[in-house]
Structure formats: C-alpha cells, structure tokens
Amino acid sequence: MISQEKFIELIDKYVSGTITPAEHHELFACIRSGKYDAVISTHIDQKLKEKPEGMSNLPAYRSEEIIRKVLQSDKETTLLIPKKSSRVRMIYWFAASAAVFVIAFLVFKPDFSTGEKKPALVTQAEPENNLLLTSNTSAAPLSILLQDGSSVTLQPGSSISYERDFVKDKREVKLKGEAFFNVVKNSKSPFFVYSNNLVAKVLGTSFNVKAEPEKLQMEVAVRTGRVQVYERTENVQAGKNKRNGVVLMPNQRVVYHEKSRQFVATLVEDPQPIEIAKLETFENSLAYEEVPLSNILPKLEEIYGIDIVVENENINRCLFTGDITKPNLLKKLDIICQALNASYEIVGTNILIRGSGCGELH
Structure with a gap:
C-alpha cells in the first residue's frame, strides 16, 4: 500500500478536484482496505479546523452551517450511499463530507465586489x-x-x-x-x-x-x-x-x-500497471546489466497486460543495460529502443518493436 503522505496527497487532490481517474481509483482502493481509517479521521478533523482564504470574512452562523452540513452529510446523502457496515459508512462519509465541504464553501463564499454569495457550481x-x-x-x-x-x-x-x-x-x-x-x-x-x-x-x-x-x-x-x-x-x-x-x-x-x-x-495514451502489486514485485528487477531483451519484454507484458511483439527475432538477442524502473511504459520503450538502435510503434492494441537485431549471444 502507499505511504500516509501519498494517501493525504490523494485526499487533497480529491477535495480540490484535481485528482486523475487513475489516482481516484488508487485512493478509493486504499480507503476500502480499511488501513487508513485513522488517517482519514485525523485529516478531516484538521481540515475542518483550518480556514480557507476568505472564510474569515464569513458570518459566524455561515461557518457553523458549513460544519453542520459536513457532519450531517451521511444523513443527507442516503439516496446515494449504501449503509452496509460501520467501516463502509465511514468510507462513504469521508467522500461525502469532503464533497459537501467543497460545495458548501463555494456556495457561501462571499463575492467581495457585490457582497452577494456566489451560486452553487454543482x-x-x-x-x-x-x-x-x-x-x-x-x-x-x-x-x-x-x-x-x-x-x-x-x-x-x-x-x-x-x-x-x-x-x-x-x-x-x-x-x-x-x-x-x-x-x-x-x-x-x-x-x-x-x-x-x-x-x-x-x-x-x-x-x-x-x-x-x-x-x-x-x-x-x-x-x-x-x-x-x-x-x-x-x-x-x-x-x-x-x-x-x-x-x-x-x-x-x-x-x-x-x-x-x-x-x-x-x-490508452499512458498505459498503467494493471495491478499495483505487480509493479511493486518487479520494481527491484527493472534495472539491468547486459540482459537479453527476451528476458525483459515478458516482464513488461505482465506488468501492463500488453502484447509486445518483435518484428525480427534477432532483436531478442540484443543485450540491454539500464534502469527502467521509474519511467512509464512508453518512456521505458524509448530508453530500450534508443540503446538498441531500434524503434517501436503501437499497432492496434499491441506494440511492435522494429530493428536489425543483434548477432549470436556469447
């Protein structure tokens, strides 16, 4: 699982509306695991005590109303949120309260030019x-x-x-x-x-x-x-x-x-590991020194669930030296192809690697 710092970063992105679909999937997978309940509780409590820019100018009753909306979000969203267990309720309360907090702030944030409140955005x-x-x-x-x-x-x-x-x-x-x-x-x-x-x-x-x-x-x-x-x-x-x-x-x-x-x-434009666990398993084995390409490509195929085909079988004999642990898949392939004087292209749902290849391995 990810670190607490990374988890909090994903929470902040979720609340600010800047989270990507892949990050959204990762965040809710962590939430459903139940391993971050304490972090969720502490973080929400901290955020509720902070005053965003402009909040200090709100009347006291408006601030109290926002807090009340967050605390009552579980009751107000029963049409959307199933109640299955105490832990599941907490998971959905977190998501709902975060959304309600953002919406409430946008609704009640004053317009300093007119003194009127802005309309709801959602x-x-x-x-x-x-x-x-x-x-x-x-x-x-x-x-x-x-x-x-x-x-x-x-x-x-x-x-x-x-x-x-x-x-x-x-x-x-x-x-x-x-x-x-x-x-x-x-x-x-x-x-x-x-x-x-x-x-x-x-x-x-x-x-x-x-x-x-x-x-x-x-x-x-x-x-x-x-x-x-x-x-x-x-x-x-x-x-x-x-x-x-x-x-x-x-x-x-x-x-x-x-x-x-x-x-x-x-x-897709940026292929992701089909399972985070698979990437973590291979992370320590994606740094190579004089390793045949035939040993590297199957690992990439398993991590990303994509078929990688070589046009010339001699390419598999080429030896690669380098660390491709951190880059995304397409950057990994750029590094490999540059080192082996080869090229690749996406053909349908496969990746084709072209090149003259190498001679017999010694």
Missing part, C-alpha cells in the same frame, strides 16, 4: 420517477457514489441519470459527456453505461467513457477489468443479426465513429 436534480439526475456545472470533476457502492468521476459539463435503487439483475446509467466509472463487481448484476449510440457492459471494473458530439465519435478506455462495448440495438440496421462491437482489456481503448459505425481499437 447541481443535483430531485428524484423523479425513481430516477436521479446529476449534472456537473462546475469547472472541476465531481465524484459521485452510487447506491451499489460504485463510484463515478463526472467531468465538467457532463451529466448522468440512474435509478435510485438498481434492480436485482442489472445496473443502468445514462451518460452525457465524459465520466470515469469504478464499478463494484457483481456477477449477478451487470453494469451498463448508455451514451448516445453505444453501450458499455461490465461486471466489475474501472473505465472512462467520453462522448464528443462535435466529432461524431465516442471513446471508451479501460483501466482495469474487461469491458464489452457495442452499438445500441435500436440503432443497428434492421436485418443485421450480428452485434457490432469489441471487447476491451486493461490499457485498451476504442474510438467509435458514428458516421461509419466503425470501432477502432488501440492503446
């Missing part, structure tokens, strides 16, 4: 026909906890709608815009995300969905697990029995072009 519709609609009208990502414990990071200008209580055999969410989903696994209840012409179906995983109406295209990128992406049935031309779609694995993404109805699969 709006949530009231339940209607058993549906909840949440829109992010702020300039920062919005974190939402669903009834089943899954989390959604909703990007600015985006919205989702979903049933207040998921039915037993499926969980459905409709998305407009872009969001990162971290879905709790439930083999008996698949999770569906509907966005324009596409459907993303998962059992339990984390992935990002982005719709770009101006480009007539959509993108789905997988962080962990497996995601099935296909066209919505009602949008498929009559007489075609075969469903048009793809299955994505970690570090893969697909771009769907609405006009041509084509799926183009490739890799």
Whole structure:
C-alpha cells in the first residue's frame, strides 16, 4: 500500500478536484482496505479546523452551517450511499463530507465586489420517477457514489441519470459527456453505461467513457477489468443479426465513429500497471546489466497486460543495460529502443518493436 503522505496527497487532490481517474481509483482502493481509517479521521478533523482564504470574512452562523452540513452529510446523502457496515459508512462519509465541504464553501463564499454569495457550481436534480439526475456545472470533476457502492468521476459539463435503487439483475446509467466509472463487481448484476449510440457492459471494473458530439465519435478506455462495448440495438440496421462491437482489456481503448459505425481499437495514451502489486514485485528487477531483451519484454507484458511483439527475432538477442524502473511504459520503450538502435510503434492494441537485431549471444 502507499505511504500516509501519498494517501493525504490523494485526499487533497480529491477535495480540490484535481485528482486523475487513475489516482481516484488508487485512493478509493486504499480507503476500502480499511488501513487508513485513522488517517482519514485525523485529516478531516484538521481540515475542518483550518480556514480557507476568505472564510474569515464569513458570518459566524455561515461557518457553523458549513460544519453542520459536513457532519450531517451521511444523513443527507442516503439516496446515494449504501449503509452496509460501520467501516463502509465511514468510507462513504469521508467522500461525502469532503464533497459537501467543497460545495458548501463555494456556495457561501462571499463575492467581495457585490457582497452577494456566489451560486452553487454543482447541481443535483430531485428524484423523479425513481430516477436521479446529476449534472456537473462546475469547472472541476465531481465524484459521485452510487447506491451499489460504485463510484463515478463526472467531468465538467457532463451529466448522468440512474435509478435510485438498481434492480436485482442489472445496473443502468445514462451518460452525457465524459465520466470515469469504478464499478463494484457483481456477477449477478451487470453494469451498463448508455451514451448516445453505444453501450458499455461490465461486471466489475474501472473505465472512462467520453462522448464528443462535435466529432461524431465516442471513446471508451479501460483501466482495469474487461469491458464489452457495442452499438445500441435500436440503432443497428434492421436485418443485421450480428452485434457490432469489441471487447476491451486493461490499457485498451476504442474510438467509435458514428458516421461509419466503425470501432477502432488501440492503446490508452499512458498505459498503467494493471495491478499495483505487480509493479511493486518487479520494481527491484527493472534495472539491468547486459540482459537479453527476451528476458525483459515478458516482464513488461505482465506488468501492463500488453502484447509486445518483435518484428525480427534477432532483436531478442540484443543485450540491454539500464534502469527502467521509474519511467512509464512508453518512456521505458524509448530508453530500450534508443540503446538498441531500434524503434517501436503501437499497432492496434499491441506494440511492435522494429530493428536489425543483434548477432549470436556469447
């Protein structure tokens, strides 16, 4: 697991709205482990005692109201937060209280030019026909906890709608815009995300969905697990029995072009270790001295879950010396290829390494 300092850094990023989807996934994995409960409690208490810039000018009753909203957040978010155990309640209370604290401060922070309070930046519709609609009208990502414990990071200008209580055999969410989903696994209840012409179906995983109406295209990128992406049935031309779609694995993404109805699969821009534990296992063995490439590439494949293919088998005979522990995957490959006078390119969901190779090993 990560250090307390790194954990607190992720908390601060979460509250400020600057956390990345990968960091969001890492933060909530740590929270769910229960190993950071004491850190969470201490950090929230400390933050509540601090006064952000401008807070000192608030009337006393406004400050008290903000504190009250944070302390009551568990009760006020019961529509979104399941109550399963004392530890789980604490986890979701932390996420809710952090969000409420930020929202409350933005709502009540005075406008010094007019003396009037600023409008809320994030709006949530009231339940209607058993549906909840949440829109992010702020300039920062919005974190939402669903009834089943899954989390959604909703990007600015985006919205989702979903049933207040998921039915037993499926969980459905409709998305407009872009969001990162971290879905709790439930083999008996698949999770569906509907966005324009596409459907993303998962059992339990984390992935990002982005719709770009101006480009007539959509993108789905997988962080962990497996995601099935296909066209919505009602949008498929009559007489075609075969469903048009793809299955994505970690570090893969697909771009769907609405006009041509084509799926183009490739890799995400910055592939991440598919399991943090695997990276930690290999960290001490990614510094090499005169080691054949044939011994290095399989380790990278296992860490990132990506097939790395050599065009010329002689490349595998080349000896590499260097430390590639810290850089990301693509930088690792840059270092290797530069040392071996080779090159690489992304071909579909694979990586192809080209070069003349080396002679017989001695």
